[in-house]
Amino acid sequence: MVKLYFVHSIRTTKLLISRRYSKSSWKMSKATKVLLLGTVLALWLCSVGANITDVNEAAALRAIKKSLKDPMRNLRNWNRKDPCTSNWTGVMCFNATANDGYLHVRELRMLNKNLSGTLAPQIGQLSYMIILDFMWNKISGAIPKEIGDIKSLQLLLLNGNQLTGSLPDELGYLPNLDRIQIDQNQISGPLPKSFANLNKTKHFHMNNNSISGQLPPELSTLPSLVHMLLDNNNLSGYLPPEFSKMPSLRILQLDNNHFDGTIPASYGNMSNLLKLSLRNCSLEGPVPDLGRIPNLAYLDLSWNQINGSIPSNKLSDDMTTIDLSNNMLSGPIPANFSSLPNLQRLSLQNNSLTGLVPSSIWRNITFNETDRLLLDFQKNMLSNISGTLNPPANVTIRLQDNPVCNAANQLSIVQFCGSQNGTLGEEDAPTESSAKCPPQSCPSEYYEYVEESPISCFCAAPLLVGYRLKSPGFSNFLPYKDRFKVYLTTGLKLDLYQLSIVSLIWEEGPRLRMYLKLFPKFNNQSNIFNSTEIQRLRRMFVWWDIPDSSIFGPYELLYFTLVGPYEEYTIDLPKSSISKGALAGAVLGSIAVAVILSAIVAILIMRRKGIKYGVISKKRLSSKPPIKIDGVKGFSFREMAMATNNFNNSAQVGQGGYGKVYKGILADGTVVAIKRALEGSLQGEKEFLTEIELLSRLHHRNLVALLGYCDEEGEQMLVYEFMPNGTLRDCISARKKEPLGFAMRLRIALASAKGILYLHTEADPPIFHRDIKASNILLDSKLIAKVADFGLSRLAPVPDLEGDIPGHISTVVKGTPGYLDPEYFLTHKLTDKSDVYSLGVVFLELLTGMQPIWHGKNIVREVNIAYECGMIFSVIDGGMGSYPSECVEKFVSLALRCCKDDTDARPSMADVVRILEEIWRMMPESDTSISESIVTDPKKSSSPSSSVAMKNIYVSSDISGSDLVSGVTPMIAPR
Structure with missing residues (x-):
């Protein structure tokens, strides 16, 4: 058998060469023949002596790759010969489960690989697999039912994708499953009753899907279940009282579903429960007696119809x-x-x-x-x-x-x-700085000072970790910060000084997203982690080896980033349990293949004539030198991908005709907004640089600041400061449960006007915005308004040869319907008063809560009619609560003046700011205290009589305009 194999190998090699050369050209020296025969022998020896991946599993992996889309080419080495011995990305193997002489896939690790496409059903052929991890990609389609054939599976991690369809019943027959995470997908259909067979499963993380139907009471028999997170689904029916029998349940989180009936009284018997969250579940009846739960720390029953x-x-x-x-x-x-x-x-x-x-x-x-x-x-x-x-x-x-x-x-x-x-709960943890360290810088931008270490300060390179608490048991993190650091460093087996909490953000849920840095221990050699320690730390996170905490709840790894001195490390491939013979065979095989290829290439080179050396690749020819603009940082595409979890859908916060806007976290912990242009909306290189240079000159507290840009790999991205409270449109719409009061709306109006006044009068050169609207006014963490999106902006006209400044720019009409200046629309003449008109529409939105155009009606016309009929208070937004009537009337009058059809009848932006400041000074002191130095000229003030008279006059939102016309006195509200 061996002899036949050997002879066949020789004949195959000779045949391959003879197909390339005719018989007349088959002339090889004896030494060359010996070389080729020797390499074939080496290849045969390694094939006989080394274990290889199970044939069915290798075929399954190739089928999996074929069904996936890999735009970042993270799986580019999946075309090598053998998955296990050739170190395929994310594939980890061992040969300790069977005595069949083959290597078997133990783990499939695809966290954050920017993969799309679907999961091939052949995945079920990886019958020895323990971990299946495709977290935080863009995979669509259904979950293959064949996963139910992997009886060894312990961790099923598919969260953060775009999966659809229903949950296969077959998943309920995985006898060793410890954790199922399918959250943040689009899964629909019922929760299978077969899941009641998952006796070893501790974690059901299925939130943020569209799972529907009745919660199966049969799940109450699960002996090991600790966390049941099914919030943000479409569940209905009743809450099973049998759930009180689950002996290990600690977190029951079912917010934002549609249940019938009451909260079962038996839930008061859940002796191990730490958190009960049933927010917005359509529940009725009384609050159950929960006093018998000894360690209950978090209770949320809000937004129901609970009575008594x-x-x-x-x-x-x-x-x-x-x-x-x-x-x-x-x-x-x-x-x-x-x-x-x-x-x-x-x-x-x-x-x-x-x-x-x-x-x-x-x-x-x-x-x-x-x-x-x-x-x-x-x-x-x-x-x-x-x-x-x-x-x-x-x-x-x-x-x-x-x-x-x-x-x-x-x-x-x-x-x-x-x-x-x-x-x-909205506060960020203070950034942990190195203020105590000496002023000299570290040797590289990737190194940072580490404080509170045995030597006080030293420079080291950190690992960057994205980490999220999925169901924390508190509302304010800061009192638990030190306790959290002890908990995490103890779990990771690190010293306390090795962990830095750079920032944290509360997300919907509520969930707490953190940006962490892990520093190596101080030593006298190189202050970086070695590869073994990197593998150990990552494994602690992805294997959930850090023990559960009662107060911090379940966690998840969002990313584990290697930059600077760690960029060349491979974190997907910890050492597999492969025998020394297999490794030796792999090495010999690599040598043999290299020798064969070298011999064939040498023959081809000798046979061909006229080859020119030093040819420059197309890639190099097409490459361009990096651009630099003073005051603005240039980011790489890699940095942008890392900041947004490979542009994961969960990071997207907006979208327009230009492309998408993502929330990102840079390597230093800075939270930013990244505007990524679509392929069809890419500008020319010159136009893109011109826009960046223009924006880099704009510096005002009421303009969103440009922090940097990316112009790499066919991408155009702008990086802005992040505005956590979103757009003004969202804040005055029904999406916000706590509408803005009048004083806050007035403050937003004044801040927006100041930002635009800066563009018109102080920017160098002056700018017309051309697309002012409520969705282009953003609010920071303190609800300070900042004007954004200068994609349609135009430079103001410049003086001609005689020194005269034209009053307009002739240009193609662009903007948003409902906000467009009518004269600009008709004449194509853009002026500073065009921005005044658009801002006037925003003022009307602030006052009424209406959209510019709705149900065929125009906000300017409707408010004008109400104003002329003396019914203005009938259209004021009831969500403002009580407000000073004279201040509102003056604000309405200003807004309507801004929206005059005649350009000359509109106030200038300077006049708009002045009038808003006058209205602000009329406001009661208790309301104006919400702002810091908002009025630019405190010396100007209204008359004492009018000011004092207005401080106590408020109109209730319950009083209609007709009541005022008929003589009803506005409500007097002591403040």
Whole structure:
């Protein structure tokens, strides 16, 4: 058999060469023949002596690659001969499970590879696999039912893709499955009853899909289930009372589904439960008695139709968050809320609670510098207070829209009755800087100072880690920051100084996304991690070897980035359990193949004539030198891909005709907005650079700042500062549960006008924006407005030879319907008053909450009609609450003047700013306190009489314009 194999190899080699050369040209020296025969022998020896990947599994991997799309070419080495011995990316093998002499695929690791396409059914042929990981890609199609054939599977990780279809019943027959993560896909259909067979499964992470139907009561038999995350689906039916029998369940998170009936009383028997979150689930009936759950820390039953009184049984001392807002609760606020030492948030707003406002809730809490307590009692029927409201600075109390705020003898609580912005849990952890270290810089931009180490400071290169808490048991992270660092470094077996929390962001859920840096230990050689340590740390994250925490809940790895000195490391391939013979065979095989190829290439080179050396590749010819613009950073495509998880859909925050906008986190932790142009909207190189140079000159607190750009690999991207509160359009639409008050809307209007005034008068050269609209005005973390998107902007006209400045620019009409200046539309003459018109439309949106065009109606025309008929208050947005009527009238008058058809009748942008500042000064002091130095010229002020008269006159949103016309007096609201 061996002899036949050897002879066949020789004949095959000779045949291959003879096909290239005719018999007359088959002339080889004896030495050449010996060389070729020797290489064939070496190749044969390595084939006989080495294990190779199971044939069926190798074929399955090739089928998997064929069904995937790989634009970043992360799988480019999947064309090598053998998957296991040739180190295919993401393929990890071992040969310890069977005595068949073959290597078998143990893990398939495809985290963040920017893959799309579908999962091939042949994936089920990887019958020895333990981990299947395709997290954070763009894979579509259905989950193959053949995965149910992989009986060894322990981790099924498919979250963060675009998968559709229903969950296969076959997944319920995986006897060793520990974790199933399919969250953030588009899975539909019911939850299979077969999942009740998953006796070893601890984690059901299936949130943010479209799973529908009844929750199977059969799941109550699962003995090991710890986390059930099914929020943001389309589940219906009743909540199974049998779930109380799950012995290990710690987190039950079912927010944003559509259940019927009540919360089962049996849920009060879940002795191991740490978190119960049933927000916006259409539930009715009473609040169950949860006082028997000893360690319950987080309870959210908000946005339901729960009625009756709040149980007065004592709750767990571990409780951090109680949210019962937006229900139909009645009765008093119970005394049991006054004995919760770890409470961070108690939200009871928008119910029908009566009785006293308790002033004792915070008395059993010992506050340190980072502790915060929010008590939100707005929109109830609370009539008085118990004792005196004199909380410490750490406590925020909200009492707006309660009778207690209208009582004449309660002037001491006026500070708690105003509208307050911001919510607990939105703060970022302070960046951990190296302020204590000496000023000299580290040797490379990838190295940073490490503080609090055994030698105080040293330079080292960090690993960059994206990390997310999927269901934290608190509302405010800062008090738990030090505890978290101890928890994570202990789990990773690192020293405390080796972890830096660069930033954190609260996301919908609520979930807490973190950007971390891991530093190597100090040593006297090279202060970087070695490859073994990198593999160990990554494995700790992806194998979930870090123990679960009761307060921090489940976590997930978003990315594990290697930059600087780590770029050449391979993190996809930890050492597999492959025998020494297999490795030796792989090496010999590589040598043999190399020798054969060298011999054949040498023969071809000798036979061919006229070959010219030094040919420059097309790629090099097509390459272009990097562009540099002073004051603006040039980013690489790799940096942009890393910042956005390979432009993952979960990072997308907007889209327009130019392309998509992504939220990204740069390597230094800076959160940015990345505008990525579509292929069809790419500008020429000159035009793109001109736009960047123009934007780089714009510096104003009310303009979104350009931080950098990317012009690489056929891409054009602009990098802006990130605005966490989104667009003004979103903030004044129904998407926001807490509409903006009038004072905040006025502040936004003034800030927007100042930004545009800068463009018109102070920018060098001056600029006409040309596309001002509510969706191009963005709001930062403090709701400060900034004008964005200068893609349609034009330079203002320049003086001619005689020094005269033309009054307009003749140009093709561009902009957004509803905001377009009518004269510009008709004449194609763009002026500074065109921006004034568009901003006037934005002002009307702020005042009315309407869109510029809706149901065939135009906002300018509708407001004009109401104004001329004396019915202006009938179109004012009811979501503003109470407001000073004269201030609103002046604001409406200004907005309508801005929207005059006649250009000359419109005010200049300077006049707009001046009038808005006058309106601001008319506002009561309690409202104007929300801004810092918003009025540019404090010396200008309205007359004392008008100012004093207006401070106490407010119009309720319940009063219509007809009431005012008929003589109803505006509401007098003490402030």
